[in-house]
Amino acid sequence: MHSSTIPAFGLGTFRLKDQVVIDSVRNALDLGYRAIDTAQIYGNEAEVGQAIAESGVPRSALFLTTKVWTENLAADKLIPSLKDSLTKLRTEQVDLALIHWPSPSGAVPVAEFMGALAEAKAQGLARQIGVSNFNVALMQEAIAAVGASTIATNQVELHPYLQNRSVADFARSQGIPITSYMTLAYGKVLNDPVVEAIARAHGATTAQVALAWTLQLGYAVIPSSTRRENLASNLKAQQLRLSDAEMAQIAELDRGGRLVDPEGLAPSWD
Numbered sequence: 001m002h003s004s005t006i007p008a009f010g011l012g013t014f015r016l017k018d019q020v021v022i023d024s025v026r027n028a029l030d031l032g033y034r035a036i037d038t039a040q041i042y043g044n045e046a047e048v049g050q051a052i053a054e055s056g057v058p059r060s061a062l063f064l065t066t067k068v069w070t071e072n073l074a075a076d077k078l079i080p081s082l083k084d085s086l087t088k089l090r091t092e093q094v095d096l097a098l099i100h101w102p103s104p105s106g107a108v109p110v111a112e113f114m115g116a117l118a119e120a121k122a123q124g125l126a127r128q129i130g131v132s133n134f135n136v137a138l139m140q141e142a143i144a145a146v147g148a149s150t151i152a153t154n155q156v157e158l159h160p161y162l163q164n165r166s167v168a169d170f171a172r173s174q175g176i177p178i179t180s181y182m183t184l185a186y187g188k189v190l191n192d193p194v195v196e197a198i199a200r201a202h203g204a205t206t207a208q209v210a211l212a213w214t215l216q217l218g219y220a221v222i223p224s225s226t227r228r229e230n231l232a233s234n235l236k237a238q239q240l241r242l243s244d245a246e247m248a249q250i251a252e253l254d255r256g257g258r259l260v261d262p263e264g265l266a267p268s269w270d
Contacts, residue, residue: 003029004129006153006177008215009238010035011231012224014181020226025051028227031235035223039067039100040081040091053090061136064091067100067132067155068117069267071125073108078116081242082125097126098154099142101133101265110138114145121150128152132179133260135267137169154185155179158219160210160250161257166270168219179220182251184210186259194253198246204237211237213250 010244011028011037013021021044025036029052038048045066052062066089072081082097096118102133117129129143132155141213143152154171158164158180168178189195207223211234214221225231242250258269 006065006179006187006220007035009033009235010037010063010065010220010222012181012222013038013044013048014044014224016226017043021047023052024202024224024226024231026055027057027059028231029055031228033231033235034061035065035222037065039098040069040072041088041100042090047094049088057189059091061145063095064089065096065098066094067098068113069099069102073099073103073113073116074113075108075116078113079120079123079125079190082120086125090129091111091215093124093216095106095129096128097121098130098132098155099134101262102131102138104196104264111145111245114142118146121152130154130176132156132169132181133267135270136167138267139167139170139174139176143174148176149217151176153179153220153223155181155183157258157260158214159183159185159257160195161185161255162251162259163254164270165254168217171216176216177220179222180214181222182259183214183221183223185257188257188259192253194249198242198249201246202240204240205233207234208237209242209250212240213240213247216242216247225250234257245265 011033017175066085121129130152171178180215194207195209199209225236
C-alpha cells in the first residue's frame with residue numbers, strides 16, 4: 001500500500017491566469033488551504049510560485065502538484081520540463097507530479113513516460129508520482145511499468161453527473177487513490193434539485209454537498225474559486241456528513257455527463 005498519501009482537499013488553478021491566480025492562491029493559503037494543484041499547460045506555474053513565496057507559508061507545510069504536458073512525455077523531455085516547472089514554482093521538488101494526459105495516439109509508450117517519471121522521482125524532483133485522465137487499460141499499462149504502489153493517484157473528471165465508476169472501482173482494486181476534478185461540473189451540479197434539497201436539509205451550499213459526497217466516497221477534491229467567500233465555504237465541505245440515503249440519492253444522478261473530452265487528447269473512455 002501507499003507509504004504516503006495525498007491530501008483530501010486542495011485548491012485547483014485550472015483556467016486561472018495572471019493576477020487572478022495569484023489572488024486565488026494567496027486567499028486560499030490565508031484561509032488554510034495547504035494543497036495546490038497546477039499544470040504545465042495552465043501557464044500559471046510562475047504565478048503560483050510567486051503567490052506561495054509571498055504568502056509566508058513555509059514550503060514544508062504545502063503539498064504542491066503539477067502535471068507534465070503531452071509534448072513533454074518523451075524520455076528526453078520529461079525531466080527537463082519538470083525542472084523548468086520547479087524553477088517557475090520556486091521549489092526544489094513538487095510533492096506530486098502527474099502525467100496530465102496519456103500520449104495522443106500512443107506516440108510515446110506508457111512504459112517510456114512512466115519510466116521517465118519514476119526516474120524524476122528517484123532524482124528527487126517529485127516526492128510522489130501519478131497519472132491523470134487514464135482509463136482502465138492505460139492504468140494497467142502504468143501499473144505494469146512502475147507498480148501500483150508507485151502511482152499516488154489517478155486524477156479524473158468525476159462529479160454527480162459523471163461518476164466514472166469503472167475507473168474508480170479498478171483504481172480502488174489496485175489501491176490507487178482517485179482525485180476528482182470538475183467536481184461541481186462547471187457549476188451545473190449547483191442547481192440540481194436533488195443536491196439543492198440535501199443542501200437545504202443541512203443548511204449547506206450545493207457546492208459543499210457535492211464536495212462532501214465526493215470526499216465521503218474516499219476521493220480527493222481540488223475545487224477552484226476566484227472568490228474568497230467561496231474558497232472559505234468550499235473548505236467547510238470537509239465538516240459536512242451526508243446520510244447513506246443522501247449519498248444514494250446523489251449516486252442516482254449519474255448520467256455519463258462528461259464535460260472534458262478534447263479530441264486528439266482523450267483516450268477511449270470506459
